[in-house]
Amino acid sequence: MISVAIINVTSYTGLELLRLLAQHPHLRVTSVTARSLAGQTLGEVFPQLYALPSFTTAIDPMMVIAEEPAPSDLAFVCLPHAAAAEAVAQLLERGTKVVDLSADFRLRDVAEYEQWYQHTHPVPALLESAVFGLSECYPNQIAGARLVANPGCHSTTAILGLLPAFARGIVEPDVIIDSKSGISGAGRSLKLGNLYSEVNEDVSAYSLNGHRHLPEIIQELQAVAADNGHPQSAIRVTFLPHLIPMTRGLLATCYATLTPEALERLNSSSIQELYRAYYAGSPFVHIVEQPPHTKWASGSNHCFIYPTVDTRTGRLIVISCIDNLMKGASGQAIQNANLMCGLPETAGLPVLGVNP
């Protein structure tokens, strides 16, 4: 068994990790931490966990939430950015492998991090060894990593939707991403804009001056284009996130103009084939033949992608969706931990989601 700590277990992503780890065949939760709720038991904070003992000993609802983690083989860090970096550094120092769900180690360029996150990176030296945790892109590097930076939820959806197009060089480097997230993407902390009465029956765009997932998206599209012999000196991305009244789910619609050569050679059906071939070895990415629904992914680690050509404009349209708490956070974190521990990539992850 591999011992696991969850840092900031009282977060939404921490709770989702508990749900997944309760059925994981190889990972065992041996330590959980939080700030204001330290000293309480898991069952006191999340009473639904009292249902576990009849089925599994994997998670003990009587486990006391500590302020500091006990030693473990691996830790999932579910803290907000900035706070996460310091916790990660301490865990690595004591030899623990880390999957960090925050944004602190996703950007390779520290100046870019400091510009977007508006504070000085506390441990920039660790950026070099951190691996961007998109399992479909970097499985070998993740397998050998001590620190994996789990991608953001908007970024995961958009990058997976656009990777094959940039890897095969079939689009111009000018992209629009219209992304819609359920409210759990904003986390569990109390904010006026997240109240039921504010969000219910409402849709709104946010971060019009630039969302911090933008540099992550550009970084990864640029990398895949270069690695596949289609280097782009500058990729222009308009990325606009929206908040919609649902608990889970994230759907991105991406628009990019096909190159003249691609437009001549490809149609919707051959682009779907190109996408299918690209993701042939990826158990959680599925190219579908109709626009996917967020409900298809709810509660699972799956990503559903529908690429099609708008023949009137010559644009590629890609609709990509996930569950933000699963492939967008905790599910992907388990996928990465599996790779880091030499386990099957799919271990402990639900085969299907919940529908309706």
Ligand SMILES: NC(=O)C1=CN([C@@H]2O[C@H](COP(=O)(O)OP(=O)(O)OC[C@H]3O[C@@H](n4cnc5c(N)ncnc54)[C@H](OP(=O)(O)O)[C@@H]3O)[C@@H](O)[C@H]2O)C=CC1
């Ligand atoms: N929610 C999502 O869909 C996704 C989240 N992420 C990232 O994962 C991480 C966890 O996100 P999420 O689960 O949404 O988190 P939440 O917003 O749900 O976390 C809330 C908890 O964080 C604690 N907290 C807040 N600030 C601090 C701090 N400075 N130090 C210690 N504890 C603190 C609060 O505890 P207290 O009671 O002590 O205030 C509260 O219990 C974040 O970095 C987030 O950006 C990534 C992808 C998707």
Ligand SMILES: CC(=O)N[C@@H](CCC(=O)OP(=O)(O)O)C(=O)O
């Ligand atoms: C709906 C909502 O507010 N979503 C969050 C993204 C959640 C996420 O992926 O956050 P990190 O990059 O911090 O890990 C946002 O747009 O900031």
